[in-house]
Amino acid sequence: MENAIEINNLTKRFCDFTAVNNVSFNVKKGDVYGFLGPNGSGKTTVIRMIMGLITPTSGTGKVLGFDISTENEKIRSHIGYMSQKFSLYEDLTVEENLDFYAGVYNVPKNKIKNKKKEILEMADLVGKEHMITSNLSGGWKQRLALGCSIIHDPDILLLDEPTGGVDPIARRQFWDIIYDLSKKGVTILVTTHYMDEAGHCNFIGFLYYGNILSLDTPNAMKEKVIDGEIVEIKVDDTLKSIELLKTMEKVRDASVYGAGIHVLTEPNMDLNELKVFLLKNNVEIYNIKKVKPTLEDVFVFLVEKENSK
Numbered sequence: 001m002e003n004a005i006e007i008n009n010l011t012k013r014f015c016d017f018t019a020v021n022n023v024s025f026n027v028k029k030g031d032v033y034g035f036l037g038p039n040g041s042g043k044t045t046v047i048r049m050i051m052g053l054i055t056p057t058s059g060t061g062k063v064l065g066f067d068i069s070t071e072n073e074k075i076r077s078h079i080g081y082m083s084q085k086f087s088l089y090e091d092l093t094v095e096e097n098l099d100f101y102a103g104v105y106n107v108p109k110n111k112i113k114n115k116k117k118e119i120l121e122m123a124d125l126v127g128k129e130h131m132i133t134s135n136l137s138g139g140w141k142q143r144l145a146l147g148c149s150i151i152h153d154p155d156i157l158l159l160d161e162p163t164g165g166v167d168p169i170a171r172r173q174f175w176d177i178i179y180d181l182s183k184k185g186v187t188i189l190v191t192t193h194y195m196d197e198a199g200h201c202n203f204i205g206f207l208y209y210g211n212i213l214s215l216d217t218p219n220a221m222k223e224k225v226i227d228g229e230i231v232e233i234k235v236d237d238t239l240k241s242i243e244l245l246k247t248m249e250k251v252r253d254a255s256v257y258g259a260g261i262h263v264l265t266e267p268n269m270d271l272n273e274l275k276v277f278l279l280k281n282n283v284e285i286y287n288i289k290k291v292k293p294t295l296e297d298v299f300v301f302l303v304e305k306e307n308s309k
């Protein structure tokens with residue numbers, strides 16, 4: 001069996017509100033699959049259906065061959081789950097949290113000691129076993145929460161915005177652990193808002209208000225999705241320039257990107273045309289060049305396209 005997760009036409013309605021609409025995707029065994037989408041786009045609802053916590057309104061899904069609607073007890077023992085809220089007991093020590101989750105997941109008694117040692121090393125928590133969890137910094141708490149979610153050696157790890165609220169160094173350390181787990185064969189489905197993190201996934205699904213807008217590898221998304229070109233411009237007045245650029249016929253969109261502007265233009269845009277237009281409007285140009293689309297450009301494009309339907 002090549003796919004760890006197979007989701008077909010999954011729909012979830014809450015009364016007359018459709019939170020997830022006919023969503024289909026597969027996650028290959030051992031892949032790091034990034035599930036992206038703005039707040040409220042249905043990512044958590046999909047994860048909750050995969051875990052069997054809520055029943056789909058229609059559609060089907062299989063996790064390691066088990067049916068998500070009828071075999072969720074079997075599925076749960078193969079899954080590790082971690083959310084942004086971390087689900088740690090703040091007044092327990094690091095070790096007590098690990099012991100607690102080892103009990104919840106029925107880890108055999110003779111394996112607990114080794115498993116804890118392995119997790120403390122993985123999470124860079126050696127020496128902090130007896131610290132009260134509430135005294136840990138964000139990054140340590142995050143890695144402890146990850147450790148608790150994998151203490152039973154799950155085949156699949158579901159991570160719902162696991163890196164929110166921690167600093168970039170802790171995020172990097174966290175991702176290093178994710179890669180190591182993936183190399184060991186663990187399948188990972190991770191939701192994130194961070195585009196740099198999305199780029200580290202093998203495959204990406206972009207969810208927007210319940211609908212999948214695109215599914216592909218990060219590179220294919222950057223190469224195939226945008227029908228047009230991205231021009232990066234640095235000017236003296238970014239906001240004024242964005243408003244001006246949006247009035248140009250060949251410009252489809254313009255938005256702030258870092259310290260500059262990313263302009264989505266029609267294919268084969270003549271840079272001189274953009275330069276002359278901005279100069280005529282008294283904008284000083286520091287730099288203008290065509291660039292390859294980033295994932296952020298791709299997602300802005302997909303959302304604009306969807307909104308203009």
Ligand SMILES: Nc1ncnc2c1ncn2[C@@H]1O[C@H](COP(=O)(O)OP(=O)(O)OP(=O)(O)O)[C@@H](O)[C@H]1O
Nearest residue numbers: 014017018019037038039040041042043044045046
């Ligand atoms: N039990 C529920 N009853 C009613 N509406 C719900 C329920 N659970 C989720 N929703 C709604 O479904 C939509 C999708 O929510 P969901 O939490 O899946 O989105 P999300 O992409 O995970 O967002 P976030 O990034 O904010 O967690 C939202 O509009 C939410 O309010």
